[in-house]
Amino acid sequence: MYDLILSNALLRGRRVDVAVAAGRFAAVEPAGTLARAEALERLDATGFLLRPPFYNTHTHQAMTLLRGIDDDCPLMDWLTRCIWPREARLTPEAVYAGTRLAILEGLRSGCVAFNDMYFHQPAILRAADEMGVRARVALMYMDQVSDHIENDALLALCREGGLPPRLGLALAPHALYTTTPEILRRVVGLADRLGLPIHIHAAETRDEVRIARERFGAESPIAYLDACGILRPGTVLAHCCQVSEDDLGRIAAQGCYVAHCPQSNQKLASGVFPWALAAKHGVAITVGTDGAASNNGLSMIAEAKAAALSAKLNAGAPDALAFADLDRAVTETAAAALGFPNAGRIAPSADADFILVSLGHPAFAAGGDPDANFVYAADPSAVHSVYCLGRPLLRAGHHPDEAAILADAARAARTIR
Ligand SMILES: [Zn+2]
Known part of the structure; x- marks a missing residue:
């Protein structure tokens, strides 16, 4: 007996039946194969694209x-004048409301983890836990802002094993310009002791x-972070906009992941991560x-498209990034980067994270590769359902708490603006 059967979904150009049991994909078979199999719930997925x-x-x-x-301010000025003074006024309730709004936006674009x-x-952990998504939440290490850091309580939680498997912790020294070599070395020591990743x-x-x-006498930010031990598996x-080939070699050799943020980098005119070279x-x-x-x-749909466009423009070549490579980066590789190596693909025994995209959206009407059309031509209105570990988080494009999430976020924003 399966928990759920999706019948006749379009997966990578083929029609399939998919069974889910205990939060995992139990079977992925040609359409019609599971017509007589027993399940608690059956969904006719005709007219839907099935994707991770x-x-x-x-x-x-x-x-x-x-x-x-x-919006139109340089990064350092923007952080010191616009953002940090307001962040100092944030309460846990405000962060909870803002996080719920972000999770909702993510879900509507087909994203289940952050x-x-x-x-x-x-x-943040409470919001992610209640809304059923995956998250890796970082303990912050920054010079001069230790007043609202709750790292000790979180480390205790980590030692007690008090988090469900879809939630995890990381250690986040904010950046080299907001920390000291001593802070970075302390974080590396903690990462060793606790087995936590760095962000x-x-x-x-x-x-x-x-x-x-000038401050650290290093050849580059990446060389400095490597010397401090931050570059590790x-x-x-x-970001990694300002990297040399030497830097890219170090990043690869140490087994790190790059989180390319193309829209933020373009808006702040920070530079372009050289995808093809990396x-x-x-x-x-x-x-x-x-x-x-x-x-x-x-919207992760918009971000994935921006990543492709910036990679092509940066390399000066439209074939600098194939869609299949982009698709793997935003699904399977990204899931592994967040500590979920069994997620991000639709295959037997993988975690049952998936989305159903409505092929009735105009982006699909004239044919072409449906997965590429989803990223390059569709938008969140095409996302019909979102499942994480076999559990529905968004159905028919709708979240049951949407009205309350929007109202709470509006109220929280008024307290800091
Ligand atoms: Zn950031």
Whole structure:
């Protein structure tokens, strides 16, 4: 007896029946094969594209509350004048409301997981837990802002094994310009002791390159982070716009992931992550939205398309990134980067994370590769259903708590603006 059978879904150009049991895919067979199999629930998926969902590898979810504040400002000025003073006024309740809004936006674009770096982490974990998504929430390490860090409580939670498997922790020294070598070395020691991965902003802007040289005497931000031990298997390096071939070689050799955030990088004119060059060096590449204050949307469909366009423009070649490689980066590679190596693909025994996309959307009417059409031509209105570990989180494009999530976020935003 299966929990769920999807019949006649379109998967990578073929019609299939798919069975789900105990949160995993139990069978993926040609359409019609499971017509007589028993299941608690059956869904006729005719007219739907079946895909793995997206996994967002770099974000600050509760920054939804800061969306649209002084949009046309340089990064350092924007952080110090617009963002940090307002963030100091954030309460756990506000972060909870902002995170719920971000999770909702993610779900509507077909995303079930996020790699977060923000404050009031117990509120972030509560939002992710209640809404059924996967998340990796980071303990923050930053110079001069230890007043609202709740790292000790989180570390205790981690030691007690008090988190469900779809939620995890990471260690996030914010960036090289907001930390010291001592902080970075302490984080590396903690990562060793606790077996936790590291998540950090790296080589985002030209300013950061200058700071690495002038303040730390390093050849580049990546060389400096490597010397401090931050580059190690599983580390997620967000941005990597300002990287040399040497840097890319180090990132690949140390087994790190890059979280490419193309829309944030373009909006802040930070630079372009050189995707094709990084792929040539064997770097594991994923895609993140960054926070809603610097993007400003959290649609992973839009982010994946922007990643492809920036890779092609940066390389000066339309064949610099094949759709299949982009698709793997935003699904399977990204799931592994978040610590879910059994998710991100639709195959027997893999975790049953999937989305159903309505082929009635105009993007699909004239044919072509449906998966590419979804990323390059569709939008969140095409996302019909989203499942995580076999559990429905969005149905018919609708979340049951949507009205309350929007109202709570509006109220929370008024307290800090
Ligand atoms: Zn960021």
